[in-house]
Amino acid sequence: MKEFKGRVVTPGEVTAEAVVTKQGFNTLASFQMALQFGDKDVKCGDQSNTEIYGKPLINKALCLPQTIGSTTGGLVLYCACSMQKNPACMLFAGHIDSLAAAGAVLADVWVDGVTMPVVDCLGDEFLEYVKDGMTVTVKEDGTVVVE
Amino acid sequence: MYLNEEQKAILNGEKGETLAKVMKTLVMYGDAFEAEKLVPITSKYNHLVTSFGLKVMSPVYDLMQQLLDAGVASEQKFSVDPRPIDKNVPANVLQNLVFNKFMYTKQDFYEGQLKKLGLMDENAFTCTCYMDEVGNNPGKGDVLSWAESSAVVYANSVLGARCNRNSGIIDIMGSIVGYVPYFGLLTDEGRKATWVVKIETTKKPEAQLLGSAIGMKVMEDVPYVVGLDKWIGNELTDSACAYLKDFGAATASNGAVGLYHIANLTPEAVEQGEALISEGAREYVIDDAELERVKNNYPVIWKKTDAKPKLCFVGCPHLSLEQLKDWTVKLEESLAKNGKKKVVMPTVFTASPAVLKAFEKTEYAARLKATGVITSYICPLMYMNNPLCKKMPVITSSNKLRTYTSARYYTDAEILETVTGGKK
Numbered sequence: 001m002k003e004f005k006g007r008v009v010t011p012g013e014v015t016a017e018a019v020v021t022k023q024g025f026n027t028l029a030s031f032q033m034a035l036q037f038g039d040k041d042v043k044c045g046d047q048s049n050t051e052i053y054g055k056p057l058i059n060k061a062l063c064l065p066q067t068i069g070s071t072t073g074g075l076v077l078y079c080a081c082s083m084q085k086n087p088a089c090m091l092f093a094g095h096i097d098s099l100a101a102a103g104a105v106l107a108d109v110w111v112d113g114v115t116m117p118v119v120d121c122l123g124d125e126f127l128e129y130v131k132d133g134m135t136v137t138v139k140e141d142g143t144v145v146v147e
Numbered sequence: 148m149y150l151n152e153e154q155k156a157i158l159n160g161e162k163g164e165t166l167a168k169v170m171k172t173l174v175m176y177g178d179a180f181e182a183e184k185l186v187p188i189t190s191k192y193n194h195l196v197t198s199f200g201l202k203v204m205s206p207v208y209d210l211m212q213q214l215l216d217a218g219v220a221s222e223q224k225f226s227v228d229p230r231p232i233d234k235n236v237p238a239n240v241l242q243n244l245v246f247n248k249f250m251y252t253k254q255d256f257y258e259g260q261l262k263k264l265g266l267m268d269e270n271a272f273t274c275t276c277y278m279d280e281v282g283n284n285p286g287k288g289d290v291l292s293w294a295e296s297s298a299v300v301y302a303n304s305v306l307g308a309r310c311n312r313n314s315g316i317i318d319i320m321g322s323i324v325g326y327v328p329y330f331g332l333l334t335d336e337g338r339k340a341t342w343v344v345k346i347e348t349t350k351k352p353e354a355q356l357l358g359s360a361i362g363m364k365v366m367e368d369v370p371y372v373v374g375l376d377k378w379i380g381n382e383l384t385d386s387a388c389a390y391l392k393d394f395g396a397a398t399a400s401n402g403a404v405g406l407y408h409i410a411n412l413t414p415e416a417v418e419q420g421e422a423l424i425s426e427g428a429r430e431y432v433i434d435d436a437e438l439e440r441v442k443n444n445y446p447v448i449w450k451k452t453d454a455k456p457k458l459c460f461v462g463c464p465h466l467s468l469e470q471l472k473d474w475t476v477k478l479e480e481s482l483a484k485n486g487k488k489k490v491v492m493p494t495v496f497t498a499s500p501a502v503l504k505a506f507e508k509t510e511y512a513a514r515l516k517a518t519g520v521i522t523s524y525i526c527p528l529m530y531m532n533n534p535l536c537k538k539m540p541v542i543t544s545s546n547k548l549r550t551y552t553s554a555r556y557y558t559d560a561e562i563l564e565t566v567t568g569g570k571k
Binding site for chain 1 (some may be wrong): 168171174175177179181196197200203204205206207209210250294295296299311312313314315316317318330366367399400402403432445447532533534537550551553
């Protein structure tokens with residue numbers, strides 16, 4: 001078990017199974033097909049990301065360095081949250097990027113009844129330590145426990 | 148974040164609950180980046196990334212409707228990303244059924260919302276809004292609330308405007324209140340390069356491949372590119388701008404680049420030179436072998452990797468007028484060389500409605516039509532993003548289209564040979 005302390009972007013508490021990518025997470029490429037065609041597991045559709053391509057994202061603790069790609073990214077994340085097809089939380093090793101921040105904030109302000117805690121600045125060691133399938137607990141103050 | 152009295156009043160709900168939520172969104176967005184204040188948007192027009200009339204994006208239409216119902220409108224007119232469908236683009240019965248009855252059923256409704264919110268004109272649908280023919284071309288130093296990754300990186304890098312990589316919805320919210328948070332690429336510090344990229348190729352690097360390599364390496368950082376002016380010159384000619392458009396789109400989609408500087412060419416690099424490079428900037432050398440390595444690592448996800456291509460898309464981002472003319476000449480020459488009169492597979496060139504209208508007035512339009520190439524205003528990404536098209540062996544010279552779909556990347560030269568029957 002190891003504990004990491006990050007910065008809270010949008011608050012909340014959750015425990016979920018980790019899905020880990022060490023390369024940039026392309027939000028549009030990852031979510032679009034799954035949302036569009038009703039994949040209940042919301043499997044990652046980004047063919048360029050061999051670490052997580054085809055893995056379910058819904059209700060997972062998505063551990064990543066940052067998001068990349070189209071500026072629909074925040075809009076797509078907002079839609080995923082509105083449709084309750086979102087990850088349980090998003091945990092960034094570094095500083096959050098503008099697209100992920102937009103998605104997290106839009107969901108927080110405009111979507112009722114959905115909480116997706118987002119924590120950033122967890123450090124490179126976080127992404128080195130956490131592995132697919134590990135249990136991740138996010139606390140209100142930005143503490144992340146990985147076991 | 149410091150807010151002036153007007154901004155505080157909006158946040159406190161004095162202009163209504165909906166506008167207060169818009170302001171709260173922008174403040175929280177800025178807080179995520181320790182933005183010290185909001186600054187006024189100074190461009191004439193905004194540009195929005197789109198939800199493409201996708202039925203699945205219903206939360207976006209609901210939110211837009213909340214804004215309209217509250218009597219909130221954009222203070223700026225805006226252009227929007229391309230429309231998703233065009234009957235001129237080849238599609239079979241099943242594909243048409245999926246496009247028209249399942250996927251894009253909200254497009255007309257969405258366009259109605261956009262018109263009420265402030266669409267520039269009824270054909271202002273393109274990812275290359277900055278083309279002269281479209282007319283949404285901000286000046287150097289203008290502060291923008293744009294989205295669309297390829298347009299943002301172009302506006303920052305080639306036009307010298309100042310814009311963060313805003314997401315969809317955030318873009319229009321900036322326009323509604325007239326302010327954006329001051330952070331990142333809006334600041335002098337945020338525009339400093341943290342990478343020096345040295346071009347050491349023996350020939351002009353393919354724009355889309357070079358952008359892809361740099362995007363994947365630097366992610367969201369700002370690269371200062373040295374040695375590219377040797378190949379594309381030190382003036383922002385039509386040809387250089389078209390190159391930078393395609394290069395930038397690849398840096399933004401294969402990575403998350405919002406600004407690049409090209410030594411001796413782009414405006415800030417010309418003005419400030421190496422003073423733009425941050426202390427401790429990392430170095431990336433690109434030679435022929437590195438570009439080959441990057442290209443060879445692209446996954447081919449066609450079911451049959453040796454399948455014969457059935458469709459070709461060129462123009463993601465949308466082509467410029469000069470690019471349409473250049474392609475016309477190259478196609479004619481290549482067809483003649485290969486003893487053909489028309490392209491050997493359905494080939495679609497995409498450009499903005501305004502550029503296509505200008506192209507139609509040139510002698511090249513009839514010549515391009517004679518080659519069998521179809522022109523369209525659609526977004527090829529939207530054509531490709533469904534299981535039916537995913538199964539098709541589609542080729543493209545767009546690294547953005549390759550990134551988001553099952554389309555396979557060919558260089559411009561390979562595309563030319565393939566569609567004119569020279570490559571079996």
